[in-house]
Amino acid sequence: MRKKIVAGNWKMNMNLQEGVALATELKAALAADAPACDVVICTPFIHLATVAGITEGTVIGLGAENCADKAKGAYTGEVSAEMVKSTGAQYVILGHSERRSYYGETAEILKEKVNLALANGLKVIFCIGEVKEEREAGKQNEVVAAQLAGSLYELTAEQFANIILAYEPVWAIGTGLTATSDQAEDMHAFIRGEIAKQFGAEAAENVSILYGGSCKPSNAKEIFSKPDVDGGLIGGAALKVADFKGIIDAWK
Ligand code: PEP
Secondary structure, rough: OOOOEEEEOOOOOOOOOHHHHHHHHHEEEEEEOOOOOOOEEEEHHHHHHHHHHOOOOOOOOEEOOOOOOOOOOOOOOOHHHHHHHHHEEEEEEOOOOOHHOOOOOHHHHHHHHHHHHOOOOEEEEEEOOHHHHHHHOOOOOHHHHHHHHHOOOOHHHHOOOEEEEEEHHHHHOOOOOOOHHHHHHHHHHHHHHHHHHHHHHHHHHOOOEEEOOOHHHHHHHHOOOOOOEEEEEEEEEHHHHHHHHHHHHHHH
């Protein structure tokens, strides 16, 4: 019943023209060969309004990679959830490990961002995951549980229905190291159990939990074959249509 999703995270790659070309090529590829899952691309802010004109009316959903923790006002350089929504985007990635580690985004800041994103009608792709040292110390479950509790546990079950979770072990992001499908399944099952405790069995059953971290066409089918893995959040491999489509096709 829960959705299968492949979402791309373009990060800070491609200028506007290159982004338009990539979205246009993806649109053509998916029009020729319809996906068996939901497909989302998350782009830099400046691409959103233009790419929305390409993805509108297609199977491709559109998202931002971040939004501000304030609603509006004198916050030079920030982009609000309302602004993201006004471009035509439907999603926003929040809590990516690069935002947490390079930009000091704490659980408290992320809680504000999640609240604002939901209040503005965006679906949130909320990222969680442990760093290498935490996994080596066997602390991955407690780290992920604290990330969930710190930013999401004041939501109502109704609000939580608009959250997609992405488990991204930080040691696997952009490193070429992938969690084994069993490591992914163990963590996804743990996360689903935590969600059941907090929001109830139905919410846990319905929430899509994506895996992220060096996912490629060659390993996607194996990872997606696990019962608690509902798709992927894809970084590097989302920048080439052939690779991204290869991952999307893992659901066929
Ligand atoms: C990401 O940054 O969300 C990600 C999963 O990156 P990559 O696929 O490049 O590891």
